[in-house]
Amino acid sequence: MAKQSAVTLSDRRAGLSFISPSLLVMLALVIFPLGFGLYISFFRTNLRNQWDFVGFKFFIQSLSDPSFLKSIGITLVFAILVVLGNLVLGTVLALILNTEIRFRVLFRAILILPWLFPDVVVALIFKWIYNPLYGLLNYGLSALHLIDKPIAWLDDPNLAFAAVVISCIWKGYPLVMILVLAGLQSIPKDRYEAASLDGAGGLKSFRFVTLPGLLPVLIVSIILDTVWWFKHFTIVWLMTSGGPIDSTKVVSIDIYRVAFQNFDFGRASAMxxxxxxxxxxxxxxxxxLVRDNEE
Structure with a gap:
């Protein structure tokens, strides 16, 4: 028993030694920044020689600030629209790619490319597409005689938000497409055969076989996508910088402005x-949701 206990203790030490590098990296890159951000949210500070304790003042100030609440609302609408667009487009493309079509592997490689592009590249591509003078979108609409004069897509408060949402959907749908495609390939074929024997057509098979089989994947896709786009910054900032007239000022841009333009780091941390x-x-x-679905 003593020997067994000694072996167990040795195994535990070996296990700790194996995970210690990743644990240290996690502490340095995740835990410490989160803790430090929470810490400075209680201070009015310039991060150098000013550390005035203010308690929960910045939290109360942020939650009572109409501008911050408006940016939260814009972010919620932005995240919901992008996630819905990613879900619909990614699911439709996954269903198509799951069929026996020609050049399926080539189409998969092409359709996944937007996810591989850096956010900066995506923002610059769409700024060029939406450019009112030489943009591809205005050129195409003019060639089809759908518009009489160029449209400044990113300068119109009523159009800029939709333009940014479309750009982010183009960037984000491949992730949903890959997850849904993997979910489709994990559904047993005998379920479709049983449904066919019971007289179920294509729509009923999709409703009673495909959707229930995809439910866990769809839940994961929706939640992860929502968290990702709720805190998104790069594409929106590079395309519109939150304008025009704050129509695209998502909460990450609001935090950036408070921190690095107003140098109010404590309030930015609270936000x-x-x-x-x-x-x-x-x-x-x-x-x-995942736990209830598994049960």
Whole structure:
């Protein structure tokens, strides 16, 4: 028994030694920044020689600020529209790629390319497409005689938000497509054969076989995609910088401006903590939904 206990202790030490590098990296890159961000949210600070403790003042100030609440609302609408677009487009393309079509492997490689492009490249591509003078979109619409004069897509408050959403959908649908395609290939073929023997057509097979089989994958896709786009910054900032007239000012841009334009790091940290809590709530909902689905 003593020998067995000694072996067990040795195994535990070996296990700790194996995970210690990744644990240290996790502490340095995740735990410490989160803890430090929470810490400075209680101070009015310039991160150098000013550390005035203010308690929960910045949290209360942020939650009572109409501009911040408006940016939260814009972010919610932005995230919902992008996630819905990714879900519909990614699912439709996955269903097509799951069939026996010619050049299926080539189409898969092409359709996954937007996800491989950096956000900066995607933003610059779509800024060129939406350009009112030499943009491809205005050129195509003019060639089809659908518009009489160029449209400044990113300068119109009523159009800029939709233009940014479309750009982000183009960037984000491949992830949903890959997840749904993997889910489709994991559904046993005998379920479709049983449904066919029971007289179910294509629509009924999709409703009673495909959708239930895809439900776990769809839940994961929706929640992860929502968290990702709720905190997104790069594409929106590079395309519109939150304008025009704050029509595309998502919460990440609001936090950036407070921190690096107003140099109010404590309040910016408090705003970031609020966003973190919202994302954490989304992840808790995700865990509960997955657990209920498994049960």
């Amino acid at each position: 970031a903590v609020i966003v973190f809590i919202i994302c954490l709530a989304i992840s808790i909902i995700y865990r509960r």
